Amino acid sequence: MDVILADKAAAKLSDYGLFKDAAARQPAPGVIGYDLVNPLFSDHASKHRLVYVPGGKAAAYRETDVFDFPVGSVLIKTFAFAPDMRAPEEGETYKETRLLIHKADGWAARPYVWNEDGTEAVYSPAGKWLDLEFVDPGGEPVSIEYRVPNQNQCKTCHQLGDDIAPIGPKARNLNHEGPYGKAQLADWSARGILEGLPDAPPEVPPLHDASASLEGRARAYLDINCAHCHRAEGSASNSGLWLSYTESDPTKIGLGKHPTAAGRGSGEGVFEIEPGAPDQSILAYRMASTEAGVAMPELGRALVDEDGLGVVRDWIGEMQAD
Numbered sequence: 001m002d003v004i005l006a007d008k009a010a011a012k013l014s015d016y017g018l019f020k021d022a023a024a025r026q027p028a029p030g031v032i033g034y035d036l037v038n039p040l041f042s043d044h045a046s047k048h049r050l051v052y053v054p055g056g057k058a059a060a061y062r063e064t065d066v067f068d069f070p071v072g073s074v075l076i077k078t079f080a081f082a083p084d085m086r087a088p089e090e091g092e093t094y095k096e097t098r099l100l101i102h103k104a105d106g107w108a109a110r111p112y113v114w115n116e117d118g119t120e121a122v123y124s125p126a127g128k129w130l131d132l133e134f135v136d137p138g139g140e141p142v143s144i145e146y147r148v149p150n151q152n153q154c155k156t157c158h159q160l161g162d163d164i165a166p167i168g169p170k171a172r173n174l175n176h177e178g179p180y181g182k183a184q185l186a187d188w189s190a191r192g193i194l195e196g197l198p199d200a201p202p203e204v205p206p207l208h209d210a211s212a213s214l215e216g217r218a219r220a221y222l223d224i225n226c227a228h229c230h231r232a233e234g235s236a237s238n239s240g241l242w243l244s245y246t247e248s249d250p251t252k253i254g255l256g257k258h259p260t261a262a263g264r265g266s267g268e269g270v271f272e273i274e275p276g277a278p279d280q281s282i283l284a285y286r287m288a289s290t291e292a293g294v295a296m297p298e299l300g301r302a303l304v305d306e307d308g309l310g311v312v313r314d315w316i317g318e319m320q321a322d
Contacts, residue, residue, distance in 0.1 A: 004072055005103055013097055013112045013121035018052060018076060022120050024097065030055060031076070032191065034184060036173045038207050038224045041305040042079060043146060044136050045095070046088045050076040051169070053193040059169075061196035064246050066166045075100040075166055084135040095130060096148045097121050106163050113148055125151040136303075144302040167228045171201040172220075172245060204245055207311060218315035219245050219253075221308045225297060241272055241283075254283055255319070265294050275319035284313050 127150035178184030204220035205212030223245035254272030
């Protein structure tokens, strides 16, 4: 706990005692794996998520926001790639691990980059560019410069007013069968790391669930990939485009909404979302771009998420124009 709550970041990931081994393959006792209904897209990276809540304490349930984790909690996310992402467990190597640590004065971001042998990750506040080559889940060869964000860039996505905060651990993102083969929220409650769980927490549909509505799938995708910036407290609040799953104002979601600033990022579009016309919708145009200054999200990806883009385009396409 002393290392976790120290003012300075530890030099090595292993210094925190969150894993039994320096290679971070075996979580320490009390460190629990979890996953999200829809993970944020990061160039097809596999993500290994873990949470540590100090013994005897629990996160307080919140209906729509991130749970209220007690001081001393740590959210751990490791990004990994394999030579062929159609078989992501085969030959997997860790590239970076990000920690969000809840200290007495708020959340602190700590980025760590793995060495080539995968035996240790070192504190890297300046971030790093990594040259990656792999086969993507569709079977296409990929060669990219993968960006490990610097410590200041962490706040771009994790901004909550003047502070930083987690993004993923909300009831709707966790409400499914987790990595232990159990209902994840009920499992957290049974383990004693979550208190106040209601009988019917909110849920969102998985992106790839073709039986769910296009609107629900698209809104859930935008929620996890975009809404951390596109909200009233986020870094893109001045856009007026708020993409939370719980947002109900059609204009704030983008329907028939003019952008606050026209330019290259708008392409030839006039509205953020032009109902029935994905090709004329700025939202879809920016999601389909990899050009700096146009692409959205502007951090965290060098590739286009074709699956997410396809669902969003189909959702816009099925809308009825006024």
